[in-house]
Amino acid sequence: MATAPLLLITGASRGIGAATARLAAAQGWEVAINYAHDEAAADAVADAVRALGQRALTLCADVADEGQVRAMFATLDRHARDGGGSLAGLVNNAGVVDVAARLDEMSGVRLQRMLAINVFGTLVCAREAVRRMSTRHGGTGGAIVNLSSAAARLGAPSQYVDYAAAKGAVDSFTVGLAREVAGEGVRVNAVRPGIIDTEIHASGGQPDRARRLAPTVPMQRPGSADEVAQAIAWLLSPAASYTTGAIVDVTGGR
Numbered sequence: 001m002a003t004a005p006l007l008l009i010t011g012a013s014r015g016i017g018a019a020t021a022r023l024a025a026a027q028g029w030e031v032a033i034n035y036a037h038d039e040a041a042a043d044a045v046a047d048a049v050r051a052l053g054q055r056a057l058t059l060c061a062d063v064a065d066e067g068q069v070r071a072m073f074a075t076l077d078r079h080a081r082d083g084g085g086s087l088a089g090l091v092n093n094a095g096v097v098d099v100a101a102r103l104d105e106m107s108g109v110r111l112q113r114m115l116a117i118n119v120f121g122t123l124v125c126a127r128e129a130v131r132r133m134s135t136r137h138g139g140t141g142g143a144i145v146n147l148s149s150a151a152a153r154l155g156a157p158s159q160y161v162d163y164a165a166a167k168g169a170v171d172s173f174t175v176g177l178a179r180e181v182a183g184e185g186v187r188v189n190a191v192r193p194g195i196i197d198t199e200i201h202a203s204g205g206q207p208d209r210a211r212r213l214a215p216t217v218p219m220q221r222p223g224s225a226d227e228v229a230q231a232i233a234w235l236l237s238p239a240a241s242y243t244t245g246a247i248v249d250v251t252g253g254r
């Protein structure tokens, strides 16, 4: 039996990343589940992938730490040499918000963390993926999907302009990298979710944010992680073979 292609999803222990892992497994991907803290949650996602008949592995690494990212990709290289799938997809999903604040109230430590995880983490994971998937490096091609946010175009004033700016960088990076590697078999796209019902809002001190802001959404409801996963899975799939450099809004019209 042919080996399934391998998809690495960063921040896949819960939320959008976990939903993407389950959907990708159902669509035939072997899935590598990255997480930073919650090993038990990552293991549960891996069990769900296996229950769908695909292989799964869990990888603890802070995407903001270049050494840990390099070690994670080295583990994937060994995995492929040992008969596992070769890397053919990356979902740059790991991301954080912080508590609502104005810029003039934000500490430098907060700003550094926001950019380190959301921007540096995205770039360094994409770099390692391109080094493996690009035909320029002897690879056979692949697809990268970056998680942006509607905040990139709304700016998130008095909430988190730092997060919005980081996601704006993700949009620019998506367009630039897509054009850089378009002739090397690698497609690069982004999904820009709106208000999605996940635990990210609790981590920003607003557990009821998705429900509270529902009336501001033209569709009058938050989205689900599964609805975002559908867009990610399409961009990863051969059905999106002529789509690169695209930024797909999944926002209920927001």
Ligand code: NAP
Pocket (backbone or CB within 6 Å): 010, 011, 012, 013, 014, 015, 016, 017, 034, 035, 036, 037, 038, 039, 061, 062, 063, 064, 092, 093, 094, 095, 096, 117, 147, 148, 149, 150, 192, 193, 194, 195, 196, 197, 198, 199, 200, 201, 203, 225
């Ligand atoms: P979430 O529920 O808070 O999950 C975040 C995931 O990222 C967790 O698995 C977490 O794992 C992991 N993570 C956090 N810091 C990490 C790090 N330094 N290195 C590796 N993994 C890390 O978030 P979500 O709502 O699913 O959001 C996923 C993506 O969509 C993010 O990029 C977010 O900015 C974007 N997005 C979300 C929304 C929304 O409304 N939910 C809207 C727009 C965009 P551990 O717990 O193990 O650390």
